[in-house]
Amino acid sequence: MAADTAPSRPEPSRPTPPRLRRAGRSGGGEQALLLLVLAYVAFTTLWPLAKLFAAALQPGEDGSPLGLMAEVLASRATARALWGTLATSGLSVVLSTVLGVGLAFAVGLIRLRGRTALVFLILTPLLIPSQTMALAWIELAGANSPILGALGLAPPPGTANPLYSVSGIALVMGVEHMPLVFLATRAALRAVPADLVEAARVIGVPGPRIAVGIVLPLVAPSILAGALLAFTAAIGNFGVPALLGIPGRVSVLTTLIYQRLNGFGPSAAGQVAVLALIMAALVGLALALRGLALRRLAAPLPAGRPLEPTRSSPVGEIVLWLVVAMIAVVPLAALVMTALLPAVGVRFGAETASLAQFAAVIANAAVRRAFANSLLLALACAGIAVAVSVPFAYLVARRPGRLVRALDLVVEAPWVIPGTVVALGMILAFLPPLPVLGVSLYGTLAILLVAYLARFLPLVLRPVTAAAQTADPSLEEAARIVGAGLPRRLAFIFLPGVLPAAVAGALLVVMTALNELTLSALLWSSGHETIGVMVFALQYEGNSTAAAAVAVLSTALLFGLCALANAGARWLPDRILPWRQ
Amino acid sequence: MPHLVARNLTKSFDGVRAVDQVSFAIPDGAFLALLGPSGCGKTTLLRMIAGLEDPDAGELLFDDVAVAGPRGTLPPEARRLGMVFQSYALWPHMTVRGNIEFGLKVQKLPAAERRRRIEEVLEVVGLSGHAARRPHELSGGQRQRVALARSLALRPGLILLDEPLANLDAHLRETMLAEFRRIHSMTGATFVFVTHDQEEAMAVATHVAVMNRGRLEQVGTPEDLYRRPQTESVARFIGRGRTLPVEVMASQDGLCTIALAGGVLKVAGLAPPGPGWLCFHASDLSRAPQRGPFAGEVVNQLFQNGVYATELAPLGVDVETVSLALPERLAPGTRIEVGLSGGWVIARAPSAAPALTGAAARSSA
Numbered sequence: 001m002a003a004d005t006a007p008s009r010p011e012p013s014r015p016t017p018p019r020l021r022r023a024g025r026s027g028g029g030e031q032a033l034l035l036l037v038l039a040y041v042a043f044t045t046l047w048p049l050a051k052l053f054a055a056a057l058q059p060g061e062d063g064s065p066l067g068l069m070a071e072v073l074a075s076r077a078t079a080r081a082l083w084g085t086l087a088t089s090g091l092s093v094v095l096s097t098v099l100g101v102g103l104a105f106a107v108g109l110i111r112l113r114g115r116t117a118l119v120f121l122i123l124t125p126l127l128i129p130s131q132t133m134a135l136a137w138i139e140l141a142g143a144n145s146p147i148l149g150a151l152g153l154a155p156p157p158g159t160a161n162p163l164y165s166v167s168g169i170a171l172v173m174g175v176e177h178m179p180l181v182f183l184a185t186r187a188a189l190r191a192v193p194a195d196l197v198e199a200a201r202v203i204g205v206p207g208p209r210i211a212v213g214i215v216l217p218l219v220a221p222s223i224l225a226g227a228l229l230a231f232t233a234a235i236g237n238f239g240v241p242a243l244l245g246i247p248g249r250v251s252v253l254t255t256l257i258y259q260r261l262n263g264f265g266p267s268a269a270g271q272v273a274v275l276a277l278i279m280a281a282l283v284g285l286a287l288a289l290r291g292l293a294l295r296r297l298a299a300p301l302p303a304g305r306p307l308e309p310t311r312s313s314p315v316g317e318i319v320l321w322l323v324v325a326m327i328a329v330v331p332l333a334a335l336v337m338t339a340l341l342p343a344v345g346v347r348f349g350a351e352t353a354s355l356a357q358f359a360a361v362i363a364n365a366a367v368r369r370a371f372a373n374s375l376l377l378a379l380a381c382a383g384i385a386v387a388v389s390v391p392f393a394y395l396v397a398r399r400p401g402r403l404v405r406a407l408d409l410v411v412e413a414p415w416v417i418p419g420t421v422v423a424l425g426m427i428l429a430f431l432p433p434l435p436v437l438g439v440s441l442y443g444t445l446a447i448l449l450v451a452y453l454a455r456f457l458p459l460v461l462r463p464v465t466a467a468a469q470t471a472d473p474s475l476e477e478a479a480r481i482v483g484a485g486l487p488r489r490l491a492f493i494f495l496p497g498v499l500p501a502a503v504a505g506a507l508l509v510v511m512t513a514l515n516e517l518t519l520s521a522l523l524w525s526s527g528h529e530t531i532g533v534m535v536f537a538l539q540y541e542g543n544s545t546a547a548a549a550v551a552v553l554s555t556a557l558l559f560g561l562c563a564l565a566n567a568g569a570r571w572l573p574d575r576i577l578p579w580r581q
Numbered sequence: 582m583p584h585l586v587a588r589n590l591t592k593s594f595d596g597v598r599a600v601d602q603v604s605f606a607i608p609d610g611a612f613l614a615l616l617g618p619s620g621c622g623k624t625t626l627l628r629m630i631a632g633l634e635d636p637d638a639g640e641l642l643f644d645d646v647a648v649a650g651p652r653g654t655l656p657p658e659a660r661r662l663g664m665v666f667q668s669y670a671l672w673p674h675m676t677v678r679g680n681i682e683f684g685l686k687v688q689k690l691p692a693a694e695r696r697r698r699i700e701e702v703l704e705v706v707g708l709s710g711h712a713a714r715r716p717h718e719l720s721g722g723q724r725q726r727v728a729l730a731r732s733l734a735l736r737p738g739l740i741l742l743d744e745p746l747a748n749l750d751a752h753l754r755e756t757m758l759a760e761f762r763r764i765h766s767m768t769g770a771t772f773v774f775v776t777h778d779q780e781e782a783m784a785v786a787t788h789v790a791v792m793n794r795g796r797l798e799q800v801g802t803p804e805d806l807y808r809r810p811q812t813e814s815v816a817r818f819i820g821r822g823r824t825l826p827v828e829v830m831a832s833q834d835g836l837c838t839i840a841l842a843g844g845v846l847k848v849a850g851l852a853p854p855g856p857g858w859l860c861f862h863a864s865d866l867s868r869a870p871q872r873g874p875f876a877g878e879v880v881n882q883l884f885q886n887g888v889y890a891t892e893l894a895p896l897g898v899d900v901e902t903v904s905l906a907l908p909e910r911l912a913p914g915t916r917i918e919v920g921l922s923g924g925w926v927i928a929r930a931p932s933a934a935p936a937l938t939g940a941a942a943r944s945s946a
Contacts, residue, residue, distance in 0.1 A: 474670035477633050480657040481664040482684025482735060492683065496674040 029486030030399055033391050040388055041407050044454040045414055048425030055428050056273035072274040081256040082278065088169040088241065088252060089234035095174025096230040099327070100181025101223055105211065106320045108189040111312040118320070120562075120579040121328045126179035127558065128332075129515035130239030131535050132551040136331035137163055137172045138243065138539075139338040139548060146337035146348035147330060164248025172240045175327045177230035184226025188219035193304025207311075215307075221297035228290040232283045236418025238518040239532070243539060253279050254420045258521060261424075266431055269424065276421040283417055332555070339548035357549040367550055369527065370534040373445060374554075377530065378513035381452040382506035385460040388453075389502060392461055394494055397468035398476065411461060414454040419518030426451045426523060443525040451519045456512060460505030467501035467573060468494070504572040507565050514561075515554050584609035584771050585630070585739065590639035590649075592625055599625040601795035602639070607788060609644075609738075612765050612772045614782035617792035623775045626792070627741050630773060631664055632657035643739065663732025663740040663770075667747055669724045671716040677703070677727050678712040681734045688735065702730040705764060722753045726760075733768065742774045746781060758785050779819060783807070791815050807862075809849075809925055816860035816927065823903050825895070829857040829926060837926040842875035842897035850926025861924040863890075866905035869920035877903070879915045893919070 060067015072078055103122055112118060125133060140147060142161045148154040155162060162168060192215055200210045238254040245255055257272040340353040361367045392411075395404045414422045430441040430450065441447040479493045495502075517532030524533045531554045538547035565577055585607040592600040600622040607613050615623040628634040629641065632648065632655060640650035648655040671680055678699055685695040703709045706726035716724055725745060732740055742761070746754045762785050765772050776782050782789050783803040791798040791806065791814075799811045810816035816824050829852045830845070831838040837850040839857060848859060877893035880902055884890075888906040895903055896916075905919065 472668050472670060474666040474668050475672055477631075477657070478664065478666060478670035478672070478731075479683070480633070481631060481660075481662065482731070483658045483661070483687045484683070485658055488687065493672060496672075 030395070033486070034395060034399075034401075034404065037388070037392050037395060037407060038403070041411055044450055044457075045411055048422070048429040048454065049413065051428035052273050052276060052421065052425040055270045056277045058270055068270050069274050069277075072271050073278075077251070077256060078275065078278075081251045081253045081275070084166070084241075084245070084250050084252040085235055085254075085279075085282075087166050088173060088245075088250070089231055091167065091170030092173035092177060092234045093227050093231045095170065096178045096181050096234075097223065097227045099174070099178040099323075100226065100230075101185050103178070103320070103323070104182050104185035104189060105215075106316060108186060108307065109211065109309050109311075110316050110320070111309045112317060112320070116579065118324060121324045122182055123179045123579050124328045124332075125176045127511070127562065128555055129517060129532060129558075130173075130176055130237055131243060131517045131532055131539075132239075132335070132515065132555055133176050133331070134172055134240045134243035135535065135539060135544070135547060135551050136335035137168075137175075139544070140331045140334035141168075144338075144345060144347075145334060146341075147334050149347065160248070161244075163244050164250075165244075166250055168248065169241050169244045169250060169252075172244065173234045173237055176237070176240065177233045178327070180230045180233060181223065181226035184222045184229065185219055188222030189215070190306045191301055192218050192307050193302055194307045195304055197307055218299070218301065221293050224293040224297070225290045228286045228293065232286045232416065235279055235282050235286070236420065236518070238418075238420055238521060239536070242517075242521070242536065246540075254418060254518070257420050257424065261427075261522060266427060269428055269431075272424060273428065276418075276424045280417045280421050287416060335548050335555075336552055338545055339552045341545050344543065344545050357545050358553070361546050361549045361553070364546075366529060367534055370529040370531050370550075371553075373448075373528060374514050374516075374531040377445065377448055377452055377516075378510045380449055381456055381513050382460070382509040384449075384453055385457050385509055386464075386502045386506050388457065389460040389464045389505065390495055390498060391490065393464040393468040393498060394490060396465050397471070398473065408461075408465070411454075411457050415456070415458040419455060419516075420522065422455055423451060423519045423522035426454075426519075442523075443528075445528045448520060448523050448528065448530070451523055452513050452516065455519060456509045459508045459512065460502060463501040463505045463573065464498045467498040471497045500571055501573050503568075504565070504577070507561065511558055511561050511565075514558065584611070584644055585613075585773070586640075586642040586645075587626075587630075588640040588642075590626065590629060590636050590641060592622075592629060592634060592636050594625075598622075598795045600629065600636075603792075603795075603797045604639075605790060605797060605800045607771065607773075607800075610769050610771055612762075612785060612787045613774065614786035614789045615773065615775045615792060616779055616782040616789050617777065619777055621792040622795040623777075623792045624743060627743055627773060627775045630739075631662065631741055632660050661735070661737055663735060663737040665725070665728045665732055665740070665742045665745045667744040669716075669728040669748075671724055671727055671731075673716050675715075676712065677708065677714050677716070677719070677730075680716070680727060681731050684731065684735050698734050702733045705733060705767070706730045706760070721749055722757065725749065725753075725757060729760075729764070733764070736768075737770060739771045739773070740768075742772065744775050744777070746776070746778075754781070761785055783819075791818065793818075808923070810860055811927065813858050813860075813927065813929070816858065816925070820862050822860055822862050823900075824858040824860050825898055825900055825903070826929060827857050827859045827926065829854050829928075839926055842895065844874055846874045846921070848921070848924045848926050850924075852926045852928040856929040857926050858929050859924055859926055861921065863904045863906060865921055865923040866903065867920045867922065868905075868907060869918040871918065873918040873920040876916060876918050879911045879913050879917065881913065882907070882910060884910075893917070895919070 056069060057066060058068050059065055060071050064070070107115065107119065107122070138161055139145060141155075141163045143155045143157045143159060145154045163172065196214060196218070197210055200214050205213070236254065238258065241250065241252045241255050242258065244250070245252055246259075253275050257275050260268045260272050337348050337353075339357055340355070341348060342352065342354050342356045346352050392407075396408050426447055427442065430447050433440045441450065475497065476489055476493050479489045484493070515532050516530060517536060520530040520533045521536060524530060529537075531550065535547050535551050535554070538544075538550060565572070569577055586605070588604050590600055590603045591598065603626060615626060617623045625634060629636050629649065635654045636649050641648050643660070648660060672683070675683065681699050681702060682695055685698060690698070699712065700709070703712060706729055708723060708726050708730065711719070711723065716727065719727065728745075746757055749757060758781060761772070761774070774782070774786065786803060788800060789803055789806055790800040793814055799806060799815045801809075806815060806819045810819060810822065813824055816822045825841065827839040827841050829837050829839050832851065832853055835849055835851060836847050837852055837857065838845060838847050839859060841859065850857070875895050875898055877895040880892040880894050882889045882891045888908060889910055891905055891907045891911070892902045893905060894901065911917070
């Protein structure tokens with residue numbers, strides 16, 4: 001840097017001409033930064049996605065162009081799985097929307113005690129990983145249900161679990177994705193100015209008419225957007241259809257890809273790549289519709305005092321808590337009670353409950369390894385994501401060129417497309433040995449880390465970029481004026497400004513990555529299990545009490561992290577923690 | 582030797598010329614105010630001097646060394662100047678001491694020297710004892726002083742100030758103006774100060790550069806701009822000046838003979854014979870006891886600051902009204918003779934017909 005080589009005492013006159021850089025070009029440091037970010041995105045995201053496309057578009061066995069795609073699309077298994085995906089997702093979205101909109105209106109319009117706790121409970125289905133949700137509902141609804149059994153409502157022993165069906169999958173996914181609709185509706189409700197409602201009240205419109213005739217139309221585009229988001233989540237969901245659909249012989253695209261790869265190995269990669277593209281296309285369509293809904297249908301609202309709940313409704317409050325208890329508390333209670341049973345099939349009671357399962361799973365080396373692997377992966381992923389996001393966000397906020405904007409868009413892809421699609425891209429890209437090093441990442445923990453990095457980067461990048469864009473750019477210019485070069489400015493001026501957002505994003509990554517299943521299920525290998533894989537495998541073997549114990553332990557770890565984040569909420573940027581908005 | 586020279590500096594944003602062919606030369610130790618309405622390009626010009634924007638064309642020299650030009654630009658890190666931002670740009674995560682020390686550390690000054698300089702600049706801006714505070718614990722005026730101290734600590738030869746008083750209330754503004762003057766004379770550095778407030782500019786600057794739509798209208802001392810404007814827009818902008826279309830009949834030894842409202846008079850100016858503007862301020866006009874250069878009818882009067890600010894419709898001149906201060910109240914329609922002391926004549930573009938310029942004068946008045 002010119003600043004560091006110049007004499008330390010500034011002189012009013014300069015005898016030697018200073019080194020100049022070409023006009024119109026940003027400094028060399030920024031070029032290097034851009035190259036690093038580009039290389040990172042190319043390695044983790046662009047290459048795997050390119051390999052996926054190449055595999056899906058390859059010629060068929062007879063050599064016809066796009067033949068493989070034609071073969072797969074014509075097969076009966078594909079049609080069944082596509083129908084299963086559309087049926088379960090479509091039904092689940094109906095449930096998500098009814099529940100999410102109802103809860104958002106209740107929370108937004110009724111005066112409530114313990115609002116933060118209630119909102120947290122409403123969001124728990126989203127915070128808890130799908131395999132744990134599925135497991136909890138299986139235990140709640142099954143013949144051995146400790147809760148329905150006590151009430152005499154459990155299905156008779158020997159009958160199949162009623163949730164092992166299309167409607168069962170739709171029920172559990174519907175509850176799990178309800179928070180997406182809830183959050184979208186709640187945000188929209190808070191943007192409705194109170195005076196629009198007051199204007200209706202003054203001319204004598206009754207309360208229910210105001211809710212249906214004025215508030216609902218205003219928030220309808222957001223509800224539609226939230227519902228489409230829930231639809232994309234349902235299409236990509238793996239945990240619920242894997243645990244409910246595989247025993248129930250309900251085929252969906254995510255589980256079909258999993259079963260094909262498990263059964264035939266990487267030789268099936270081309271075929272399943274076509275299935276992955278179908279999923280990506282469905283998701284792309286839903287997201288395009290969502291963008292349309294938000295842009296075209298939404299009427300710009302005037303700014304104003306937000307709508308505050310004014311009336312209390314004791315009956316409404318009781319109903320609200322009952323619904324929340326049913327979707328958030330009861331299934332988890334069933335899970336905990338199952339985990340307290342010493343063996344599968346034992347009835348729950350004061351004399352049978354014990355911590356034996358917990359002791360057994362903690363003593364199990366594979367389970368301990370899974371916890372260590374998941375913790376290591378989650379922490380490494382969070383750390384690297386922060387290290388990448390800070391310079392990335394700097395470029396996005398301060399030097400937004402066409403390439404930077406394109407990269408900013410591309411890194412969103414692995415987060416919005418189904419995890420199964422991402423995992424498949426990783427297999428196709430990293431199963432062959434790496435070009436120069438000659439080693440394959442497949443079968444190591446590294447492929448899981450790369451996959452996690454690709455998928456979870458937006459969780460850190462988005463809040464960090466938002467913080468960088470709201471920061472005063474002159475803070476950094478002032479540092480340039482006093483002679484600080486790019487590395488120093490990044491470390492001492494830019495980083496402190498975005499640090500809270502980076503910490504919050506890292507927390508979200510740890511919480512999400514800790515219980516990840518979709519990527520891990522396709523990428524794990526012996527000795528490199530994760531918690532999600534462990535729960536899935538134990539349940540698959542029929543050891544549901546041990547699976548429940550592991551799920552309870554991981555959920556406890558997750559809630560511990562939530563509590564930690566909650567305690568530190570003062571130092572985090574606003575609206576990072578979804579339950580504190 | 583001039584310290585700061587610009588030659589045909591030009592910068593466009595999205596096809597709009599923010600700074601258009603600006604040239605000037607400012608002597609060492611000057612206090613230059615860049616004055617103009619918002620959007621006139623003055624901040625862009627300042628940012629080009631700082632190196633925060635690269636010019637599209639033209640050249641910028643510090644002490645005869647090109648820092649921006651066809652051969653490339655010197656990045657701001659290497660220009661060794663000081664800058665006070667409109668938002669102050671104090672780093673919120675550092676104390677006052679940390680803010681001042683950061684630049685000193687970047688320049689690798691030893692710890693003892695750093696400590697000495699921090700004490701020195703805090704003393705200069707009157708904030709000794711505030712070194713451990715954080716920016717959010719300071720008042721607006723104190724933040725301003727810290728921002729100034731931070732740029733003084735490196736002892737730059739050139740200090741840039743971007744609307745430094747915009748966020749302060751009127752009382753603090755006057756105090757800080759006096760501080761700027763004091764510190765300018767103490768340090769001997771060249772100051773470049775961006776403002777849209779001509780009173781600020783006239784009060785502190787040794788040189789004022791008036792900008793309008795990206796172009797530099799005139800650079801000169803505050804007295805020059807007030808008494809001897811070079812363009813019609815400077816004449817109207819500075820001190821709420823007025824212009825009347827006149828015909829210059831002769832010009833000799835800095836005096837122009839002009840025809841106005843059927844009469845002939847001699848006024849200072851360098852305009853060649855032909856169409857001209859007579860430039861003056863309300864204070865140059867007074868009621869004449871007998872026949873003056875022109876007469877007018879009272880349109881309206883307001884009692885302001887102890888005198889009657891009077892709007893007068895001149896007779897035989899193609900403008901709507903002129904203003905002057907009168908000691909007494911007169912009924913609307915009263916005809917009075919007007920005397921002119923001072924005034925300045927400049928050339929008027931011959932293409933602009935008097936009727937049209939009269940209309941322009943009305944709309945911009």
